[in-house]
Every structure is written in C-alpha cells, then in structure tokens.
Amino acid sequence: MINKAVLLAAMAVSMSIGQCVAHAADAPVYKITILNGLGGSTSIAYDINDSGVACGYTTRTGQGGYVAVAWPNATPVELSTGTMAGDMVAMSINNSGQIAGWGPGISTPHALVWPTYNAVVDWGTLGGSKGFARAINSNGLITGNSSDATGQRNLFYKRPTDSSLTSLGIPLGNVAAYGLDIADNGTIVGYSNNADGSLVTAFTYTGVGFSTLPSNGGTSTYANAITSDGSTIVGSGLDALNNQRALIWNSPTTAPTVIDPLPGDSYCSFSAINASKWAVGLSSAAPGSEHVLLYIPGLGSYDLDSIKSADSDIITVKYATAINSLGTIVGMATQQLESGGSKEVAFIATRKFDINGSVTLSDWMGGATDVTVKLLKDGTPITQQTVSVNPSGTFTFPLIDAGNYVLSASTPYWLSLSIPVSPSDTTYNMTLANGDADNDGSVNLFDFVVLDSNFNTSDVGADRDGSGSVNLFDYVIIDKNFGAQGS
16 A cells, blocks of 8 residues: 655755665666646646556646546546535545545545546545545555544544444544555554644554554654555654654564665655555655655665656656555656746656566477567567577566566477566566477477488487487477477
C-alpha cells in the first residue's frame, strides 16, 4: 500500500544537512513521463496499483475545482460524480481497481468510494461536516478521518459489508486522529495531535486500539504509509534538534531508522513504501526546491531526477506520493511552459530493466553455435542479439521500458522457442529442443528420413548431438522430442 498526505508538513521546517547516497553504479534507471490532465494548471497523482493504474485529480482549462481521475495510461479517465457537484479527489486505489477519496467540495466533503470508474458511493461522515477517505486496501477496507457531531476529527474505517463509517476514536490526550494508510491485515497508520498542535504523534491502530510509534526525539512524528503485509511503516519526524527526517519503523515498538536528506538539502520525508520496502517521498533545502527522494534498502538514497533516462519528459519531479510493487513511482512535477511560467503536472516514473537470460541447446556436445535471440513488442522485433552457445550462452537487453514483450530464440536444427516476458529482476532461461534435422520447425518422421539418408556421415543437420558422426544417439534425440513443434 501507499500513501500521500503530510508532504506539505515536511516543507514547513528548516533543518540540517544529512547524507545517505547510493553509489551511481547501483542505481536503477527510470523513465519519467507526464500523466496528462484536462488542460488546467494542476494535476497530481496520489496512488498507483500493481497494474500501473494511477489516481488523483486534475483541473480543467479555464475552470477552478478538482476533478477526480484515474490514469489507466497517460490519458486521464474522469471518475463518476453521481448526482454530486464540486471538488473531488481520488486518494487511493487497490489492486482490484477500487478507489477511495473525498468530495464534493473542500468545505464539506464526504468519504467517497468508486467501485468502478462509472459509479461512486457517498459514505458521508461520522456526523460532522467533513469526511476524508485516505486509503483502501486489497480487501476493500477503507480508512481516513471524519469530524463527529462535536467537530472533532476521528479515525474511521469501513468494511465492504458495513452500511456506514465506524469511528475508531482519538488517542487519549489528543483532539484529532488522521488515518493515512491501511495494510491488508487491517493495521492502520496515521498521526494525531493535541489541542494547540504542539505535539504530533504517529500511531498504529489494530483491533486492540491505538499504539504510539517511537519518535526520533522531537515533538512531531508522522506515520504516512505501511507495507501491504503490515511489517514496515514509513513517515517522518522531528529530532531533538528540530531537524525533520524520513523515518522507517521496522517494528512498532522499536526506534525508527533515520534517513538523512539528500546532499545539500535540510529536511526530508517518506510518503510511501512498497512490498520490497523501497520508500519514496521528498527531500529539500527550502520550500520550492523539493525533489523526489527514493530509498532502497541496502543501497541508499537517490534523487529521482539524477537517475532518469534520456528519453524522459522534460519536467522537474518535486515529490513522490506512491510506489507500487514493480517500483513504479507517481507524484507531482513542474513543467515549464513555452509561454513562460510553469504548471504542476502528475508524473509516472517507470523503471527501465535489463532483460537478462540464457539459452541452452539440449543434447549438444558439439562446438559453439550461434543462436539469434530477439525481443519483440506487439509482434515486431525491437532488438536482437547473436549468442554463442556451447551448450549454453547468456544475453542481456539493457534498459528496456516497462511493458509486455516476447523473447524468441532460434538456430537451425533446433526448435525455436518464444516466451512472454515483462521487464523485471527475473532471469529468463530458455532451452531449445533438439531434433529438427530437416529444419521445418517440428520433430517428425521426415527427420528420421534425414538421419537414414546420412547415417555414418558428418552431415550437420543429421548429427544432432554434435559428435561428428550420424549414429544411433542421434536417433535417440529425435525419438525423445518426437511430435514437438517450435513456438
């Protein structure tokens, strides 16, 4: 799961410079692309699911107000408004495509859920004037905050079978509680504050109630996101010297791991974390100079702008709001306009992967053999390599965009093989079946005929084991693979 609020809170504090930077050789490479809006001056993506569908809001050309949208691709789809009119914002999307958010209007919003793009359900409030749904997990459980009849902000949750929001109250001694994310096991994270705002406390909520997360020594701590399995929480907090730092809680009862800002910056915050525990947020020296902080366990911190590919759109990414299981990141960026000035645009940053693999020629004891390996998209080869195989060889197609591809490997007298691939950290190993002596794409009776006519010779096609002589062992190979066809 992924979350989003409290980014602006991190921008209000001045801090000291810290360092935690990964070696460039270890850096992932990202292609950064604008998610189109509806022509207005602002678009922000708040969340993204594992299918790569993002959600957020955008404004229209010449109009005020927020329009809740989903981005199944770079073009936004407007979410249903039902019979409502006013500002609407989509805050969270789960892997089933259900979306949670709020609207209509900023002054009196209700918690909303979009079960599909074309339908919206108004779940109202806890009796007060405001309700905000902030997160929805894979089971359709939502959380957020809502005012009650007294005006106090309560944490709430709602199960798919519930007919209304359920108040979970406020931690003792505080006056408001804000739920920002929810794990698949139902654990909620967020923050609460006292009456004058001088103390902000990160919390978890489980079936047994609220628990305070350890701070890093200061008076304000925010829990902004939790992994889907509930094991790790990220956010930010002030230390004893009033420096705001990004925080990682690997346990709700032990002190958080503190992550320093990028070099030259003075404060930072995490807003989201994925299943691999990659965390994203912002790092900055001062309001207006924000850039995206990406933290990878075991490697360190990166400025997303510094690891983007040359084919990225020309924008400056400012902060990240979400990261999915593939490492795809969304958030807000600034685009300079040709007419002067700039506008805020939603962005998506997709990892470029190296597609690595090996090719093995089965039942082969001969010398090195060239195999052609191709990478195809929509049936069209986009790149290929010749791999020397004896009997195995490796290949790499570097910096491939996210998407669905096909790998194919072929060489005469073996059956060609094609497999679907999606760029990831997976290694693809391909073994070509032997026995196509007549090179027609299948192992059949005609291959036995080729062997019969070349028995005791050194014919290349008939000598299927590469021994230098056509003999009974070659018949065994054809018999083993009889009936197989290339793909």
